[in-house]
Amino acid sequence: xxxxxxxxxxxxxxxxxxxxxxxxxxxxxxxxxxxxxxxxxxxxxxxxxxxxxxxxxxxxxxxxxxxxxxxxxxxxxxxxxxxxxxxxxxxxxxxxxxxxxxxxxxxxxxxxxxxxxxxxxxxxxxxxxxxxxxxxxxxxxxxxxxxxxxxxxxxxxxxxxxxxxxxxxxxxxxxxxxxxxxxxxxxxxxxxxxxxxxxxxxxxxxxxxxxxxxxxxxxxxxxxxxxxxxxxxxxxxxxxxxxxxxxxxxxxxxxxxxxxxxxxxxxxxxxxxxxxxxxxxxxxxxxxxxxxxxxxxxxxxxxxxxxxxxxxxxxxxxxxxxxxxxxxxxxxxxxxxxxxxxxxxxxxxxxxxx
Amino acid sequence: xxxxxxxxxxxxxxxxxxxxxxxxxxxxxxxxxxxxxxxxxxxxxxxxxxxxxxxxxxxxxxxxxxxxxxxxxxxxxxxxxxxxxxxxxxxxxxxxxxxxxxxxxxxxxxxxxxxxxxxxxxxxxxxxxxxxxxxxxxxxxxxxxxxxxxxxxxxxxxxxxxxxxxxxxxxxxxxxxxxxxxxxxxxxxxxxxxxxxxxxxxxxxxxxxxxxxxxxxxxxxxxxxxxxxxxxxxxxxxxxxxxxxxxxxxxxxxxxxxxxxxxxxxxxxxxxxxxxxxxxxxxxxxxxxxxxxxxxxxxxxxxxxxxxxxxxxxxxxxxxxxxxxxxxxxxxxxxxxxxxxxxxxxxxxxxxxxxxxxxxxxxxxxxxxxxxxxxxxxxxxxxxxxxxxxxxxxxxxxxxxxxxxxxxxxxxxxxxxxxxxxxxxx
Numbered sequence: 001x002x003x004x005x006x007x008x009x010x011x012x013x014x015x016x017x018x019x020x021x022x023x024x025x026x027x028x029x030x031x032x033x034x035x036x037x038x039x040x041x042x043x044x045x046x047x048x049x050x051x052x053x054x055x056x057x058x059x060x061x062x063x064x065x066x067x068x069x070x071x072x073x074x075x076x077x078x079x080x081x082x083x084x085x086x087x088x089x090x091x092x093x094x095x096x097x098x099x100x101x102x103x104x105x106x107x108x109x110x111x112x113x114x115x116x117x118x119x120x121x122x123x124x125x126x127x128x129x130x131x132x133x134x135x136x137x138x139x140x141x142x143x144x145x146x147x148x149x150x151x152x153x154x155x156x157x158x159x160x161x162x163x164x165x166x167x168x169x170x171x172x173x174x175x176x177x178x179x180x181x182x183x184x185x186x187x188x189x190x191x192x193x194x195x196x197x198x199x200x201x202x203x204x205x206x207x208x209x210x211x212x213x214x215x216x217x218x219x220x221x222x223x224x225x226x227x228x229x230x231x232x233x234x235x236x237x238x239x240x241x242x243x244x245x246x247x248x249x250x251x252x253x254x255x256x257x258x259x260x261x262x263x264x265x266x267x268x269x270x271x272x273x274x275x276x277x278x279x280x281x282x283x284x285x286x287x288x289x290x291x292x293x294x295x296x297x298x299x300x301x302x303x304x305x306x307x308x309x310x311x312x313x314x315x316x317x318x319x320x321x322x323x324x325x326x327x328x329x330x331x332x333x334x335x336x337x338x339x340x341x342x343x344x345x346x347x348x349x350x351x352x353x354x
Numbered sequence: 355x356x357x358x359x360x361x362x363x364x365x366x367x368x369x370x371x372x373x374x375x376x377x378x379x380x381x382x383x384x385x386x387x388x389x390x391x392x393x394x395x396x397x398x399x400x401x402x403x404x405x406x407x408x409x410x411x412x413x414x415x416x417x418x419x420x421x422x423x424x425x426x427x428x429x430x431x432x433x434x435x436x437x438x439x440x441x442x443x444x445x446x447x448x449x450x451x452x453x454x455x456x457x458x459x460x461x462x463x464x465x466x467x468x469x470x471x472x473x474x475x476x477x478x479x480x481x482x483x484x485x486x487x488x489x490x491x492x493x494x495x496x497x498x499x500x501x502x503x504x505x506x507x508x509x510x511x512x513x514x515x516x517x518x519x520x521x522x523x524x525x526x527x528x529x530x531x532x533x534x535x536x537x538x539x540x541x542x543x544x545x546x547x548x549x550x551x552x553x554x555x556x557x558x559x560x561x562x563x564x565x566x567x568x569x570x571x572x573x574x575x576x577x578x579x580x581x582x583x584x585x586x587x588x589x590x591x592x593x594x595x596x597x598x599x600x601x602x603x604x605x606x607x608x609x610x611x612x613x614x615x616x617x618x619x620x621x622x623x624x625x626x627x628x629x630x631x632x633x634x635x636x637x638x639x640x641x642x643x644x645x646x647x648x649x650x651x652x653x654x655x656x657x658x659x660x661x662x663x664x665x666x667x668x669x670x671x672x673x674x675x676x677x678x679x680x681x682x683x684x685x686x687x688x689x690x691x692x693x694x695x696x697x698x699x700x701x702x703x704x705x706x707x708x709x710x711x712x713x714x715x716x717x718x719x720x721x722x723x724x725x726x727x728x729x730x731x732x733x734x735x736x737x738x739x740x741x742x743x744x745x746x747x748x749x750x751x752x753x754x755x756x757x758x759x760x761x762x763x764x765x766x767x768x769x770x771x772x773x774x775x776x777x778x779x780x
Binding site for chain 2: 188266305323
């Protein structure tokens with residue numbers, strides 16, 4: 001760890017080591033001050049933790065799209081946040097219609113499944129079109145080219161959906177079956193948060209099964225490992241890449257509906273930007289290209305965001321602590337990258353991949 | 355003889371040429387220190403508008419635009435015998451948007467003045483440009499106290515040429531504090547803003563008055579624009595639950611806050627008091643059941659003149675106004691038109707000249723002007739420099755239903771200036 005002691009002294013290594021120590025000290029002191037003050041009760045900590053897990057589940061679902069595409073193409077699809085928005089924004093109109101007819105509250109399970117399927121299809125279509133029109137022609141170009149294209153595609157999608165649905169805010173209707181709380185001791189757990197975590201977990205397990213246990217999953221892993229060898233083995237790599245975009249898109253669309261149940265408000269053309277950035281952070285935290293890593297990274301980020309400001313920043317006496325939750329999230333990213341550059345579950349990428 | 359005839363012809367021709375040339379139109383030397391808007395006989399009078407026409411709060415722009423158009427329609431789009439045209443620029447709800455809109459208007463030399471902006475943040479971007487161009491702007495829905503405060507050291511940003519018909523946030527803050535203490539019996543208060551001059555100004559104003567009225571401000575915090583997860587700040591507030599949480603945030607942050615507060619233990623008895631930014635039908639619709647029981651302060655015009663304005667709105671647009679500042683926009687337009695009428699100088703050729711300083715002076719001299727929102731008098735002393743609102747068109751509304759339909763918006767008035775005055779006198 002402390003390279004400057006053993007190797008030739010370097011100010012850069014020294015500064016990084018001092019930074020590491022200061023950040024760790026800050027976290028420990030802040031957490032100690034907060035916990036010893038007893039300002040926030042145990043039940044409140046549990047509530048924050050569960051809310052963080054729910055938020056993290058949504059980050060994780062979106063992060064899977066980033067990590068799948070990175071794993072197979074080594075490109076960062078910065079338009080993936082907009083793929084999430086496409087499904088969420090389109091489905092809000094279906095949700096309103098289901099609510100008006102009463103179907104949403106009479107048959108909540110069916111209605112939610114229908115909404116997830118619809119959002120998944122919309123997002124999948126957008127992701128597939130994105131790959132076919134914007135990215136495939138650029139395959140083989142320097143890596144900066146598809147990256148810039150992805151940023152352009154992100155703006156294109158935002159303003160296309162603004163043109164389609166307007167710039168105002170929409171909200172998902174509330175599903176009565178998801179309202180209320182489950183009381184365990186002093187802790188009240190909102191049912192909607194349990195729903196979010198469980199449904200996201202199911203989708204993540206489904207993806208894991210798809211990648212690890214099916215022929216198409218094996219093809220995805222093969223293309224990810226070495227495209228040329230996979231092609232020689234008879235795998236249609238264009239189709240596999242398209243399929244991968246489709247799967248990532250479906251998960252993002254499903255995340256859009258689950259997010260709509262969790263945070264019904266604020267549905268608009270710009271809603272994908274921040275979750276997109278956070279999910280990308282989660283993918284890097286977990287180890288980009290690694291599916292369980294993206295899941296873990298998302299959950300980790302959600303929890304850190306939820307408890308970090310009150311646990312660390314408030315304990316350090318920093319005013320407006322909750323306004324700095326993004327600082328906590330990105331500081332964790334910096335910390336992970338300093339201590340473990342490949343991410344929590346990532347492996348060091350070979351020269352060919354890096 | 356022949357020579358003198360030729361000379362005479364030349365003189366006549368020269369006189370005719372000079373008479374017809376543009377130079378000859380300048381029979382009024384502009385002596386206004388800020389310059390003049392000179393209109394030829396057939397030129398229309400062009401008024402600028404800097405309104406939020408896109409984005410999350412575009413309903414504010416649509417609301418104000420309706421008020422401006424109705425004011426022009428009442429005069430059949432004519433002033434001083436010529437057509438009035440409106441140049442609408444989208445100022446968004448940001449300083450950058452206000453800056454861009456002001457630059458576009460300032461670049462057009464025939465624009466006599468502007469109505470706008472809607473958001474205080476946009477006004478901060480627009481004001482220096484409008485002021486430097488010698489123009490005037492009359493804002494229909496800015497409330498930030500900093501905009502009429504000329505003391506830069508205390509955060510003021512007022513510049514000459516800025517006026518508003520909406521009430522100063524200091525007045526709205528005092529009004530909301532009086533409601534919290536006197537009507538709700540609140541003894542403790544939490545305020546949450548989002549860093550916008552509008553929300554921050556209101557939060558400071560209510561906190562000051564609440565303290566003066568004997569209450570205790572136990573939490574002053576902020577969220578970021580774009581935040582969706584409010585659990586962290588709500589938990590912090592729940593550590594010491596206040597009687598009232600003052601929440602002058604815009605959508606969607608205000609929706610997220612109100613909806614998520616339901617899940618936070620300890621805040622069951624705290625009452626949310628929102629600001630004018632959440633005085634829109636989409637607030638209860640997007641918040642759902644959590645909106646029921648929330649109080650919102652907002653513009654409130656009443657009386658026969660306002661009923662007539664509403665009837666004309668329904669006739670023209672077939673729907674209810676999307677917000678409550680249309681009456682302020684209507685008054686702002688009439689203030690500007692009245693000022694133009696007072697300072698116009700007719701030229702012999704049928705043209706008109708407006709001195710820019712003269713327009714400012716005429717607006718600043720406005721006294722007891724009969725408006726829809728009350729009798730308007732423009733003040734010139736900081737921290738109320740440019741404030742023209744009488745401060746009486748204000749009320750606290752109680753949201754009693756999450757669903758909005760034709761007859762239940764705006765929601766019932768829980769407290770108005772009349773109630774406040776009655777309590778004071780009582």
